[in-house]
Amino acid sequence: MVMIVMNKSDFLDELRLHIGAAYDYANTREEFIRFMIEAVYEKTDQELSFTLSRSSNGILTTILSLGEEKHNKEQNRLGEGFFLTDKMLSAGYINKGAEHVFYVPIPIDGRTSYFVTVQFTNHNYIYTREDRIFISEVLQFIHVKQSTLR
Structure with a gap:
């Protein structure tokens, strides 16, 4: 996901370790997800943003926003209507130019x-x-670990 000194495979392996550690410190599902995002964000070295939103009755509420302000203001515009539904079950990716x-x-x-x-x-x-x-892998890890959290 990022431009880094080490190769992508090594970087993703390092992220896996930090994501695993997030579970060790979390008391709730939401805290677990927040800690995972924060761990990944801390390891990245370029302009990017992360947003965590909670979905309830078709309404999204932002509960965590990290990163570049310019991205956060426009964060949910590209692909929002297509991807962000409570029936979405797999990850999506959009590329528009350099974005x-x-x-x-x-x-x-x-x-x-x-x-x-x-x-x-x-x-x-x-x-x-x-x-x-x-x-x-991250989604599977969340699925397995979340059942032990409230």
């Missing part, structure tokens, strides 16, 4: 309860199979 946006739904008890949006600008970034695998 990249990942939409990651987080289902709890069979309904999409949270959305993570990651937006960044990088002309050289190429979305690959590694990204899809990483996002799938």
Whole structure:
């Protein structure tokens, strides 16, 4: 997801470790998700933003916003109507020029309860199979661990 000194695979492996540690410190599902996002954000080294939103009765409420202010103001515009629904069950990705946006739904008890949006600008970034695998692994980790949290 980011331009870094180490290769993408090594970077994603490092993120996996930090995401795993987030679970150790969380007391609630929402705290767990917040800690994961904060851990990933701290490890990135370029202009990007993360937004965590809670979905309730079709209404999204932003509960965490990290990163570039210019992205956060426009965060949910590109692809918002298409991706951000409570029926979305898999991650989405949109690329428009140098702008990249990942939409990651987080289902709890069979309904999409949270959305993570990651937006960044990088002309050289190429979305690959590694990204899809990483996002799938994170979602599976959340699914497995969330049942032990309230």
